[in-house]
Amino acid sequence: MATSTRPPPTDGRTGSLGSTAARGALTMLTGQGMRILLQFAGLVILARLLSPHDYGLLAIVVVFIGVGEIFRDFGLSSAAVRAPSLTSEQSTNLFWINSGIGIVLGSALFALAAPLAAVYGQGEVRSIAQAMAIIFLLNGLATQFRAHLMRGLRFRWLAIVDVLAAALALGVAIGGALLGWEYWALVAQQITQALVILLGAVLGARWRPGRPRRDVSVRSFVRFGANLVLSQVVNYGTNNVDTALVGYAYGAAPLGLYNRAYQLVVTPLSQIQSPVTSVAIPILSKIQEDQKRFSVYLVRGQLALGYPISLGLVTVALAAEPVVDLMLGEKWLAAVPLLQLFALAGVARNLAFVGYWVYVVRGLSGSLFRYSLVTGAIRVLCVVIGAQWGVVGVAAGLALAPWLAWPISLLWLSRVTTVPTRALYAGALRIIGVAGLSAGTTLAVMAALPSMPALLSILLTGACVVATVSLLCLVPIFRRDAADLLEVVVLVTKRKRS
Known part of the structure; x- marks a missing residue:
């Protein structure tokens, strides 16, 4: 029999939804504040160990990773979180959809790495794109686990996982830069962060997916997600047309400058x-x-x-x-x-x-x-x-x-x-x-x-x-x-x- 999960009315410590919202926001913002501090520390340290060219190479691939991530999620995380009720079987089907899309997108990026490098005239882009293709799979596996954490208002766990992932990834990047990995230090940072987020979400969600069920419909989730992903693609594409234009017209070094300034504010x-x-x-x-x-x-x-x-x-x-x-x-x-x-x-x-x-x-x-x-x-x-x-x-x-x-x-x-x-x-x-x-x-x-x-x-x-x-x-x-x-x-x- 299907089991339904609903977000609890409070977090168990407060008597009002307002307090729950405020505490949740504080917890998540505290975690993000720590992540921002880690990011700034990384900017200060890595900017002195790596060159604008290194950052420009990564920025070229990250643009395509970002738009692929929208399709990989397909709006299903938001659809799951906002649903009035969500059965374990529906979560399972959504998990397999996100994971399957992640595999397809990862394979596509791996195959398109060489043409992408040719378009930008940067041979290093090929190996960077091929290595970072695994991020689609890692994030696809993590999506519904994180949705369960959000539905349960388990903001503290989410914040801990996000901070730990950022800290470990930064440590890997700094170590790699000191060892002379150049742009590979940044690649390792991205992959490490995605891997730690997946492991943390799995450990905290208290839910495990089963086998996909054809008799369990998720059409309403997919329909909502389809429209949401279209708007996200438009937003992402138009938000990143500047990055693509700078990289194509002016090269990796100016793009590195542009990207670092962008990261200091927009990220x-x-x-x-x-x-x-x-x-x-x-x-x-x-x-x-x-x-x-x-x-x-x-x-x-x-x-x-x-x-x-x-x-x-x-x-x-x-x-x-x-x-x-x-x-x-x-x-x-x-x-x-x-x-x-x-x-x-x-x-x-x-x-x-x-x-x-x-x-x-x-x-x-x-x-x-x-x-x-x-x-x-x-x-x-x-x-x-x-x-x-x-x-x-x-x-x-x-x-x-x-x-x-x-x-x-x-x-x-x-x-x-x-x-x-x-x-x-x-x-x-x-x-x-x-x-x-x-x-x-x-x-x-x-x-x-x-x-x-x-x-x-x-x-x-x-x-x-x-x-x-x-x-x-x-x-x-x-x-x-x-x-x-x-x-x-x-x-x-x-x-x-x-």
């Missing part, structure tokens, strides 16, 4: 959004029928994600030169304008991100796909036009696109489902206002100060931003936002009272 941004999404989707799925409660959670989610990230990105943009000098070294200073433009792009991308939660929770993958086509076209157009001015022009196009697309995002969403559109627009505008005022004040203060060491410059920039935000909290509307954020913090720290 940490994604690593914050990803764990928050892992918490938000199962929580919002449980309350989607209560529109008032759903709206409150959504608006607070936007503020909780928007303010810290936007202010962090403003700080990075203002202190771009000392950040690059400290993190990567002097040979990477050409990446400074790229870093500033990517930080600007990150602010707008983050403002529209809560809309993705709504599309997934309410099963609107078809609408998400059509929306992705529009925003993807804007992104490609901006990047292609920007390419007329070189690598910096490409980055400028990438930065402009999300600012053109953001006003469309909530309007589009409001036409297909009920969302607190006015509150979300207002919240986003307040976030932009605080970020803009912080940037202007900090620029004025820093311009009046003499040149100083990189670390001190970064610390003073951050202090100026914090001081400006503190003064803005004297304004009632911003003080209310601060109170909402404080309430989230209270939910995180509050314990159930007997």
